[in-house]
Amino acid sequence: MPSFIITEKCDGCKALDRTACQYICPNDLLVLDKVKNKAYNRSPEMCWECYNCVKICPTQAIEIRGYADFMPLGGVVQPMKSSDSILWSVKFRNGQIKRFKFPIRTIPEGSAEPDAGWSTGTEDLKSPVLRTEPGSTGLSELPKL
């Protein structure tokens, strides 16, 4: 059961019409059981263990239990994301714990400006010069072979 949902913690995203985990799973695996109002992974053997559902769940209800056909039980890897970094807790089968923290972005979410301050050096659709070029390449013109 690669991604699994802790019964007590899942609140079905408070019955909003789309749950966070259902929205984010790239393989369309998570579904909301409308009767129980809880999510479940409908096809664990198609799970990539990408952790996207784990990272997005607002109640931290989702964890990953390594693929039982090759992972011994007992290891736990759990992330905690903030707006600019991610903190990973790695628990070993023998109980040892390690923590790692890494940055995830340098500017606030939503503020990416497509042109990033560069202008485009041509109006010509047939020119090989692309949007923001040549400025964004760091060269004054496009090189050829």
Place this chain on the structure above:
Amino acid sequence: MEITDNFETIEVTTDLLILGGGMAACGAAFEAAHWAKKHNLKVTLVDKAAMDRSGAVAMGLSAINQYIGLKTGENTLQDYVDYVKNDLMGIVRDDLVANIARHVDSSVHLFEKWGLPIWKDEQGNYVNEGRWQIMINGESYKTIVAEAAKNALAELGKNGEYYEKVFITGPLMDGNRCAGAVGFSVRENKFYVFKAKSVLAAMGGTVHVFKPRSVGEGLGRSWYPPFNSGASTYFTLKAGAEMTCQEIRFVPVRFKDAYGPVGAWFLLFKAKATNAMGEDYMETRADELNNWLPYGKVKPTPANLRNYLMMLEVNEGKHPIYMRTDEAIREIVKKAEDEKTAKRTLKKLENEAWEDFLDMTVSQALLWASTNVKPEEQPSEIAACEPYFIGSHSGGSGAWVSGPEDLAPQEYRWDFPNMTTVQGLFAAGDASGASSHKFSSGSFTEGRIAAKAAISFCVDFPDIPSISPTAVEEIKAEIFKPLETYSKFKDYSIDPNINPNFVKPKMFMFRLQKIMDEYAGGVSNAFRTSKPLLEKGLELLRFMREDVEKLAAEDTHELMRCWENIHRIWQAESHIRTILFREETRWPGYYFRTDFPKMKEEWKCFANCRWNPETGDWEMKKREIIDLID
């Protein structure tokens, strides 16, 4: 009432239709928005998943594998073309590789401005992992790139839109012109008809064509993500486009079972791989490389040849093969001047090693945790994964596309850059072939190149292609047929999965995987195959093609699985046919033709194929390799 009546038909008319929401598609949206705005055109993007976390970069990445560094003069375009060509044993298009390479730095500089943390040294330069790879804190790589793509589409107001959770099944055609695409929502009962002036296929590569090593829960832990299932190949083939390098699969060597990345270990930490006895097979088997000249002697040794030397060890029973993480760390720490620095170095290495996994293959960290691995104390096993189709990485498969106006020789240039041989149909990323080693940054870049050209196509061909409503109705019936089949027969047997009237997509996929594994050189056959095996494989695939009629789905999720597997069998067939056509062994560490065990000069060419939509026949042809550099 028919099942199709339950699905509302939604018609969307646009100018440029971008299929997929991955790296290439995001690059395309970013670029197209700019040019579309100037020409008052509409851009529509469609992804089967959520753009923030879709495609191969869904989990994040720890490195950008293509950065040339042109502005500092570190490397030239020629250097990159050379590297790629040697790695692929001579089979790439110089024009396409060079075109991506001359724009890729621009894309990386944009990523940095959009908020992607790129490692820097004390002088403020990017930290290289290898010559072409730079290190990133890439957990949110895809989210950041998708954000910029969405912001770019928003610049178009109502002329920029994206659909998520819509699965594209196939093309809409108007003769030899691609006129759009069809698909369905995996959330609501909706059938989508997208009509467009130009279409960009960017739906990634293909996984689960071959049987994976793990078939229990670990089935989903393929190196390549289980959600890219051959839509690009099917789409371009079905439209009648000429395809190239369909034989060039990719077999990555990765940490065994969880398939964690090895790049940082080999390149950054300079670790060695050895057999069980601790022998470095790259040294002990160096002579073997002479059989694959000139590529055997280039540095770095081509990926497939490194694989091959390892496979020879395995064939002789000298495995497990180990990545000597312990020795590598010891070597680095040894260089520290005093104990304090040594401790600090060790801590830093530990962080970097774990981040490498946590940013892009969390399962590998979980496997290390659940087996109490301390990389500084013990080595870890590596192995060859099952074969995948990923033309943007170290494979080569994809559509044969027109080259850039100012770089391509005439033979490679028939129309707009990155247009396939089908009018109005463009391809980028994993969807376009013969331009390997694009990776995340190059795929994004190629999406940009293709999108600008596709907008230019809309300007030159402003008429909306025509599609007959009856054709659309026929396609709709075909798409939803598996639901119809299920509802018609389901009550015949008690177990809905076992019924003589139909086959569920999961078993259908297992059948395909078994055929490919055993006849087309999968893991169980040590990546070896031959004419008789391939012909037998084709014979069995024919039954699969017939059984497509009998696929059954209980709901739209299963319907998506049905279509994913229809897509896969087309990838499989074009692969078998092309391996069969190329009568030599050129990439021994990807597949080995036991009946033609050597590389031959006469096969230093592209092996292309096309499925002819008018006759239903497959056409095979050789295309010349034109060297643009010495």
